[in-house]
Amino acid sequence: MSRKDGLKNGPLTESCLHLCVDMQNLFCNTAWHTPWMERVLPVVERLAVAWPQRTLFTRFIPAERPGLGTGTWRGYWEKWSNMTLEALPPGAIDLLPPLAHLVPPAEVLDKPVYSPWVDTDLHERLQARGVDTLVVSGAETDVCVLAAVLGAVDRGYRVVVPTDALCSSSDTTHDALLTLYRERYGQQVETATADEILEAWR
Numbered sequence: 174m175s176r177k178d179g180l181k182n183g184p185l186t187e188s189c190l191h192l193c194v195d196m197q198n199l200f201c202n203t204a205w206h207t208p209w210m211e212r213v214l215p216v217v218e219r220l221a222v223a224w225p226q227r228t229l230f231t232r233f234i235p236a237e238r239p240g241l242g243t244g245t246w247r248g249y250w251e252k253w254s255n256m257t258l259e260a261l262p263p264g265a266i267d268l269l270p271p272l273a274h275l276v277p278p279a280e281v282l283d284k285p286v287y288s289p290w291v292d293t294d295l296h297e298r299l300q301a302r303g304v305d306t307l308v309v310s311g312a313e314t315d316v317c318v319l320a321a322v323l324g325a326v327d328r329g330y331r332v333v334v335p336t337d338a339l340c341s342s343s344d345t346t347h348d349a350l351l352t353l354y355r356e357r358y359g360q361q362v363e364t365a366t367a368d369e370i371l372e373a374w375r
Contacts, residue, residue: 178364185374190304191220191228194311194318196272199265204255207312209340216338216367217310218271223371226278230268231289287317290324306331308370310338315346326361335367
């Protein structure tokens with residue numbers, strides 16, 4: 174573990190929420206298969222099971238069909254026409270089964286783009302609950318998790334990234350993102366293992 178890992182800003186309290194990003198069938202059994210997802214799922218599940226009432230799952234919702242979307246998203250859905258809602262099999266956008274049964278009390282937030290902060294009420298929901306700290310897990314480290322982390326930083330949340338509860342399709346960019354958090358965002362992003370987080374969250 175890096176010397177820069179650890180919860181240097183102290184324990185986690187009742188103002189902390191687990192934001193679990195896009196742990197869906199969509200990234201497990203389709204053309205967007207993320208090889209590590211099955212490996213990190215038990216770790217993500219441990220975090221969610223510990224505090225289901227303080228867990229919020231995001232789901233990435235593809236466009237209904239090719240031709241939809243604004244700007245570059247239109248071309249994106251043209252390229253990935255086989256991943257639009259009309260082409261996907263039933264249940265593709267659902268949470269993975271070990272996580273789905275935690276809802277409720279866990280909550281779900283659907284989003285149309287990488288970031289959970291764009292065109293959603295996430296910030297308002299968190300503020301209403303008095304949340305000031307986020308443990309951000311899920312998929313993928315270098316895409317939707319990145320968008321979630323940077324959006325949280327911009328809004329002033331304390332951000333904790335569980336290094337063993339993230340997954341990506343790319344080892345290289347996964348490792349690069351952990352280095353980025355440690356070396357460039359170290360004042361606003363803490364990296365720790367799930368065990369350290371669970372021990373500190375009482």
